[in-house]
Amino acid sequence: MSLKVSNLVGGYSQVPVLKKVSFDIKDGELVGLIGLNGAGKSTTINHIIGLLHPFSGDININGVSSKDDIEKYKQQIAYIPEAPILYEELTLKEHIEMTMMAYNLDAHETWNKANDLLKRFRLDNKLDWFPSNFSKGMKQKVMIVCAFITNAKLFIIDEPFLGLDPLAVNDLLDLINKQKQNGSSILMSTHVLDTAEKFCDRFVLIHNGQIRTEGDFKTLRAKYGNDDSSLNDIYLSLAKEESNS
């Protein structure tokens, strides 16, 4: 079991946004976290990456709880935020070096990986540039490169497809697949449902800070739709149902 979130209650201030959220991700699994704006997706992610402290409940990765050994816990996570977060003062090359130092990676081996990724995302000639001046899509690629050079066991990817060109989307899915084969798990939050439908092994649908439902596409179809319904249909009907009740 890669990630296990149990009875998580949490939020930004005293008022809990998440009410007893529990779900898990198995090794080598890609789980899609879906929900409307404000449903609690980012809050869940912020708890998992350790930016927020749970009011109650527990999160653990491969048996290491965030309460017990935060350094060992964090060592297993790589995170790609929704909006790129970059250092104004560092060049692209230095962002990669920074990641290597922070995750204590072997320089030689990691640079091999990094150069591959940079070439793939056509950033290899921009090593001495400041990414803070890049376009949204290119910044996003920098974040992807920095995340995928780590040996993380769990990748947390928040809305990865916006701003990326189709080639890059394809490359990203490719990278995710490779990580899955290596046994790493991925939690991905997204609104791009048709891509999610094709690639995610399982879905966790979050609504008003609670898990509305979870399961693979087949189960969801059987439960909430018919044989032709797409993830989009299921999602829309569930969301409407919620707002009516």
Added chain:
Amino acid sequence: MKKLFSKRLSAHVTEIASYLRYVLNDFFVIALMFFIGGLAFEYSRALRHLNYEMWWLKPLVLILMLLSVQISHFATLVKKPDYVFLLPKESDFYNYLKAAYRYSLMMAVPVQIAFGIILIPLINISRNSYDILGIIIYILMLVLIKLSMMSHDFLNSYHVTKNYLSSKLINRMLISLLTLSLLVFINSYFALAIILIYNILLAYLTIINKHNSLNWSKIIDVENSRMLNVYKFFNMFTDVPQLTISVKHRRYLSPMMNIFKNSSGNTFPYLYIRGLLRNNEFSGLYIRLVIIGAVLLAFIDNNILNIGLGLLFLYLIIFQLIPFYSHFDSNAFIHIYPIDQNKKLIGFQKVIKLMSTMVVVVFFVASLFGTKSLFYSLSSLILNILLSVFMIYIYMPRRIKKS
């Protein structure tokens, strides 16, 4: 559109006024009065020693006039979202720019006239004549050159097809250099005629080009860099939130950045040293204080005062660097990295140690020049080292814990 400009202008004036409150504090006004008084006194004293035969007088007048016309710019008060929100108003925008042009001139012309008046005695000596008409032409030239620069900016708010029309080198430097040289060395009427014709030409070109599309990216860039300079000035007196971080690569400093080898233990020093050296706000503050301090120490020959000032400046420098500790806190990755947070303080101390060591060395050399005594400069060195150790290892951790 005109209304929009006056609305922007009144907001702008309120903003500037609120900052001026901080700039014109008592200390600064007194210092400024002393400075201006001293300058005026030196100027009048210097004038007595000048005479017409000195060959460098005319070039000096030329250079001073050239510098004078660089003051003040075309202020459009344009904001970045304008190019999205005012997209359909493009042709109407001419009226906005015209209002901005008038306002900019209103601000710039008095400055040029004042500068011209200050220069009068110098001009008189350089020309070896005291006729009023000559002086008027000199001042008129300053005004007309400034006018042409503003018109050039106005024209370049639009896309112009010819490269020589947008070139700053031709339209600003060459034209002003040419006409001012004519004025000073050859014939003032000739210079006046040329700048007049040039102005008329620019006005004509603006009318022709006003139906072109607006060069939004240029307008926005120019206005942003102008406001950035204004904010930078105010930032010396108070915190300016609009001041977005500006970063320079400074490759020549990379040996210093590489002092901290790439290893996991050096994650924070790696980040802090690059941030400090490349972030203009902090590196500017640091370098300004070091230079002012070093210059003072090199010229003050009172030994005790010299040591005291050295300590004061070192204290100020380290003190100003302390807030940099939390500079990266808004970056989520700082919290996500699997690193012990205690290493952050240790890393920061390493970097500040390096920065203060450089200050101590520079101050030691400077005080050698100032005191001309090895004994006093060595005592200054030892006291400075003690102060650094106290600041970095005792004062700083407490202060950071408190905030």
